[in-house]
Amino acid sequence: MPALSRIPLEAVEEAGGGCLRLVCAPASIVAPIPGQFYMVRGPWEADPLLPRPFSIARFRTVKDEQVQLEFLLRIVGRGTRLLGTAHAGIELDVLGPLGNGFEQPPGDSAWMVAGGIGIAPFPALTDAIATSKRTLSLLVGARTEAEIPGFVDFETNLTGGVEIATDDGSAGFAGTVVDLLASRLQRATEARPSQIYVCGPHPMLEAAAAVCAGAGIPCSVSLEAPMGCGMGTCRGCVIQTFQDTNFTVCTEGPVTDANVIWSSKPAP
Ligand SMILES: Cc1cc2nc3c(=O)[nH]c(=O)nc-3n(C[C@H](O)[C@H](O)[C@H](O)COP(=O)(O)OP(=O)(O)OC[C@H]3O[C@@H](n4cnc5c(N)ncnc54)[C@H](O)[C@@H]3O)c2cc1C
Ligand code: FES
Structure with missing residues (x-):
């Protein structure tokens, strides 16, 4: 059940790639599921009025x-x-936890694919999957090396390794992280993952x-959409599926099977 809590910040740290890590003080709140999000607002005046959605990057009891x-x-x-x-x-x-989270992979290995700040929900997912002793890999992409968000402190649980892609070739694979995903799936030496998570x-x-x-690999995506309420009321986050139905990202997502939004059949 989501709740609105007022929580002091304990620390704000540089996290690499121009990102910041906001660490809240411990609070008597319900623990989230990795992939869920919170609507967050600071102690500023009226503008911007609405809180902003943020994935839970990590949590500990x-x-x-x-x-x-x-x-x-x-x-x-302005808000960020x-x-x-x-x-x-x-x-x-802090209002939450909101929306759906990720499920555990069905098999022994999984890959996480992050575009830029899309890495945000993956430390928490890594913590959750690491306890089940599955092999987990991270593929992360950005325009340049300088924009790769930091991931050092959860790297130890990424037993399948970390691969970087940059659009300009300044680090790792030269190309998008989706190009890297396609290339890695074709490598004969790579075991196929049972699940791919993408954000x-x-x-x-x-x-x-x-x-x-x-x-033919199950794909779970974490969707982004502008959000006003985070609770299914304002309709600001509604997107269209390939079947022309409405999908309310804040309540039906943000995590969903990719084939709910996009057809899994190749274009004719
Ligand atoms: C479920 C969810 C989880 C998210 N998790 C994170 C996170 O962990 N870390 C993080 O840094 N950001 C995250 N975001 C994105 C973040 O919420 C937006 O960057 C933020 O709301 C922008 O607010 P702003 O006032 O700074 O920018 P605005 O002034 O509101 O917008 C600046 C620009 O960003 C675009 N924009 C704003 N919000 C979104 C959005 N949600 N999706 C796509 N484009 C948008 C606007 O169209 C505009 O072009 C998440 C978004 C969602 C929906
Ligand atoms: S953010 Fe208001 S309905 Fe989804």
Whole structure:
């Protein structure tokens, strides 16, 4: 059941790639499921009025069953810029946990594919999958090496390794992370994953979904949409599926099977 809590920030740290890590103080709240999100607002005046959605990047249960939340932030506009000026001690209004989370993979191995800040939900997913001793890999892409978000402190649980793709070839594979995904699936030496999780901008999700469908591998996507309420009321996050039906990202997603949104059949 989502709840609105006022939680002090314990720390704000650089997380690499121009991202910030916001670590909340432990609070008496319900633990989320990886892939769920929170509507977050800082102690600013009326503009922007509405909170902004953020995936839970990491969480841990600490003393007295209190839960400590962590968010990864990339600044893109006014709301994220204001959050980016936050410092330890200020209080955030945090509504959640909201939406659907990721399910465990059906088999022994899974890959996570992140476009830029799409890496945000994957530390929490890694923590959850690592306890089941499955092999987990991360493919992460950005325009340049300087924009690759930091992932060092969850790398130890990525037993299948980490591969980077950059559009300009400044680090790792030269091309998009979806090109890297397609290339890795064709490598004879790679064991096929039982599940692929993808998070990033919509064109990237759609392209990754097509690659997964072509390879016959289940693909779970975390969708992005502008959100006003996060609870199914404002209709601001509704997108169209390939069957011309409405999909309310905040309540039916943000995590869903890719073939709910995009056809898994190749275009005629
Ligand atoms: C479920 C969910 C989880 C998210 N998790 C994270 C996260 O963990 N870390 C993070 O940094 N960001 C995350 N985002 C994106 C984040 O919510 C937006 O970047 C933020 O709301 C932008 O607010 P703003 O006031 O800074 O920008 P605005 O001034 O509102 O917008 C700036 C630009 O970004 C575009 N934009 C705004 N919101 C979105 C959106 N949701 N999807 C696509 N384009 C958008 C606008 O069209 C505009 O072009 C998530 C979004 C969703 C829906
Ligand atoms: S954000 Fe309001 S309905 Fe989804």
